[in-house]
Amino acid sequence: MSASIAPPVTIRTGTVPEGKVADFLTGRHLRDTPEEYVRQNLEKALVRQYKYDARDCAPEFAVKVGSSRKRVDVVVFLPGATHAQENAFILVETKRAGVSPASRTDGIDQLRSYLAACLNAKYGLWTNGDEQYCLAKRADGAGGFTFEEIIDIPALGQSEEDAQRPQRKDLKPATADNLLFAFRRCHNYIAGTEGKQKPDAFWELLKLIFCKIEDERSRRLDFYATASERASATSAASAKARIQRLFEAKVLAKYGAIFPASDSNIDLKPNVVAFVVSQLQGYSLLASPVDVKGVAYEEIVGSNLRGDRGEFFTPRNACRMAVTMLNPQPNERVIDPACGTGGFLITAMNHALAHIEKEERAQWMDPTRGTDEERQELYRARNEYLSQRVHGMDLNPGLVRAAKMNMVMNNDGSGGLWQANSLANPRTWRDDAPAQVRLGSFDAVVANPPFGANIVIDDEEVMNQYDLAAMWDRRSDGRWEMRVDKHGRRVLQKNQPPEILFIERCVQLLKPGTGRFALVIPNGILNNPALGYVRTWLAANVQVLAVVDMARELFQPKNDTQTSMVLARRLSPDEKAAAAAGHLEYPIFMAIAERVGHDKRGNVVFRRTETGDDVLVTRQELFAEIDPSTGEEVLRSTEVQERQVDDELPDVATAYLRWLGEQR
Incomplete structure (x- = not known):
């Protein structure tokens, strides 16, 4: 459809x-x-x-x-x-x-x-x-x-006076792209004034962003720079000393895994620290909308840390579509084994947190405010979810560090992320990986595995874990069969692209019978005749729930690979036996998303009428702001009118949920 x-x-x-x-x-x-x-x-x-x-x-x-x-x-x-x-x-x-x-x-x-x-x-x-x-x-x-x-x-x-040194009641949630502008100003100022390479400037900016976030969680605000501190190099020294104390006391003590002891100083000149602090001090990062923070953060990350191993960050609209269709619940454990900067995980995490918040607030006497006890119970429920149910891995340590920071800016959950080769044998994963992270233990997997012709897996110890690393032969009847030696062991290929092995690893991570995944998969895997064995293996191990053919523009202008979003559920042992016998039949939701909100150059595309005019839409937007009388975060609603982005991915998710309801 x-x-x-x-x-x-x-x-x-x-x-x-x-x-x-x-x-x-x-x-x-x-x-x-x-x-x-x-x-x-x-x-x-x-x-x-x-x-x-x-x-x-x-x-x-x-x-x-x-x-x-x-x-x-x-x-x-x-x-x-x-x-x-x-x-x-x-x-x-x-x-x-x-x-x-x-x-x-x-x-x-x-x-x-x-x-x-x-x-x-x-x-x-x-x-x-x-x-x-x-x-x-x-x-x-x-x-x-x-x-x-x-x-x-x-x-x-x-x-x-308050505008120059805001109190908690004065902090303002960011709107539109204004936080993006502020981040960009800060990053450019650091790079230009300090003469640092872009990645180094980025990490120093993130130290100050972390100081800002932790300061917002404190009763007394110390993240500020006065006009005189910004104007005078001598006075700026006091601002840097104040922020350095905040970094040591609040950030290093809490996020030692992100900031090692060798990186315990803010390596910026005092006047640069004063400038950056002055650009951010009026915002409430904690109360700013998730999408506003995400767009700002991911643009800065993308321009600094994009690697050479097929790492192309999943657009947020594709993350939202997949997570809406997958519908992870608060009691379910979710993992992204190729988490990058955490976009998929943050979307899944906030989807589940929205369920928690809705359920908790529905029991409050005043759903917009709540008593101290009610807010504490909400905090406990959120913290329990974040600390126990959200996990991620990535091979690139820089991306893992960036993902942890991204998670902290977006409700936290960073404790479940770690650097590891998720394709390697789990026994080689680092000791700090949570004990409960094991194969066959997750309810949901969301991932956009790295793909590209320049990277292959050829480590025999790694490949020995996977059926899809073996040679497969096509029989005369058209069926595929895995090649084994006389001892019944897989006969391995010389190498294999990681995106193929990631498919099998994601299935291995899921609970048999109930676990489900949403994966970005190159279309070549789904339609190349030579890769028919991959589809054969999938049919024997999962129930394909949905296949969404994504427009070629989705990853452009960074990458031209055409992909699909595939949702599937891992089969139970009994279902695998039925599939092997050819007795397992089921419907599959299929969709084509021809428009994804931007063109091949990355420019936003808006929906138009038949006469060529842009379409305006009105929606209610729920946001958090700081109550000036109490300094507490309060939910507000506002009506927003804007041009409608020509993006069919939300339509796909809506159609899938309706179709799923009809199947039940």
């Missing part, structure tokens, strides 16, 4: 002409340009992060500057005031990436001139996404103004 049904969770509410974007504040159709992309992210931040009322904000507002009129990209007015120049409070100038802040026409001086012309305006923000500057306008006592660079503009009702 072809999955082209519109997902039922969305509502068509209008169209946007091709090449246009609906303005977040006004809904007006504007040209879709790189500069507009930056502005739309800032507009969302002003409303969702800084809490300004959209009715008090205006894009492209004309102000009088000298004898001419200039359009300010976004103006925030005093609450409830008319949209007039004398009521302007914050001015925002957004530029496309690459525009220099020193530009005579488009740089910070342009913002200064606008601030000077708006007598009552107090703050300004200039950004091209990769760089950001915040200014406070001060009277100079002689009828003029000076401009002081500050850490951040204040949010609604927030004092400037």
Whole structure:
């Protein structure tokens, strides 16, 4: 079947002409340009992060500057005031990436001139996404103004002092791509200022991100840098000393497996530490949506740690589709034996955690807040799941380390990850692997094994574990038969691609009769006549539940391999006997996903109407934020209107669950 049904969770509410974007504040159709992309992210931040009322904000507002009129990209007015120049409070100038802040026409001086012309305006923000500057306008006592660079503009009702050193109540969950911008700014600043290679800059940035996360779990916030610390190398030393103490006391003590003793110092200059801290201190990373953090983190990881062993990270929409179809439950143990940076595991983990949270909150007197006891019980249930049911392995130690960090940013569960060759004999796996990790013990396996022509497995000790490492002969009746010697032992091939052996290892990890997997498998394995023995082995060992033929663009532009997502359940011994006798028959769900949300260059593709207009959708988005009165995390709901990405993978998952229900 072809999955082209519109997902039922969305509502068509209008169209946007091709090449246009609906303005977040006004809904007006504007040209879709790189500069507009930056502005739309800032507009969302002003409303969702800084809490300004959209009715008090205006894009492209004309102000009088000298004898001419200039359009300010976004103006925030005093609450409830008319949209007039004398009521302007914050001015925002957004530029496309690459525009220099020193530009005579488009740089910070342009913002200064606008601030000077708006007598009552107090703050300004200039950004091209990769760089950001915040200014406070001060009277100079002689009828003029000076401009002081500050850490951040204040949010609604927030004092400037609190904006420079936020308290817990001031922390803001990130929205849209603003966290991605912040991570990118920090990484580029480290690489450019320190002269470090990109991977080294990446690891130092992650140390500071970990400090930020652990600081959010503390009663007293120490992750901050004042404007004077950022401006002065001498003062910056105190900021670095404070963050180094935080790193030693909170991070090293808790994550010794991630940060070895030889890596116990933050290897950055004081002014660099102060800059990075100033870019992150206003966010609540713990309360930021999973997808926002995931997109930001994985882009930085992907540009630094992508290896040469066929490691191509699974797009998040493919992870979500597979996990939705697999539907791992809180009482089920899940593993990814080729976990990379943890994208599949985080998706599966959060799927199960959503079940836990829904069940727990349904028993609360107030589902949005809960009592101390109720929240503690939720924490206990989540922690029990994370500590006992989530596991992952990868051969690349750098990716395992990155995955652990990714897990910590997304609810944790990092204790179940370790570096190992998951194709090797389990007795060779490191001693720190949990004792309960053994073959035949998992309810669910999710994986995108490394694949590619440049990597093969030729270690005889490894290959001896697998039927699929043996020579197979095709008989005259077309059936495949494994070749054995006179002693009944497998006759091995010289080598075998890892993606074939991973299929068998994933089946070995599953509980017989009930365990199920979702695997990304190259289409060649599923349709190449010479690999018919792989399909024969699969038919003898698993019940294939679903095969989803994925569009070629899924891994582009990084990799051009065409793949399918295959779901299957491991057969019990009795079922294997029935399969061998030809008595096992069952239906298989099959789908073709022709569109996966991006083109071969990686550009996002939006769904269009028959007339070629973009489709707008409205949805309810549940997010966490910090209650200013208590400092506690509280769930909120907001209505979000946006263009619909032309992605059929959610449609596939919906169709599969409906089909599965019909089969039962």
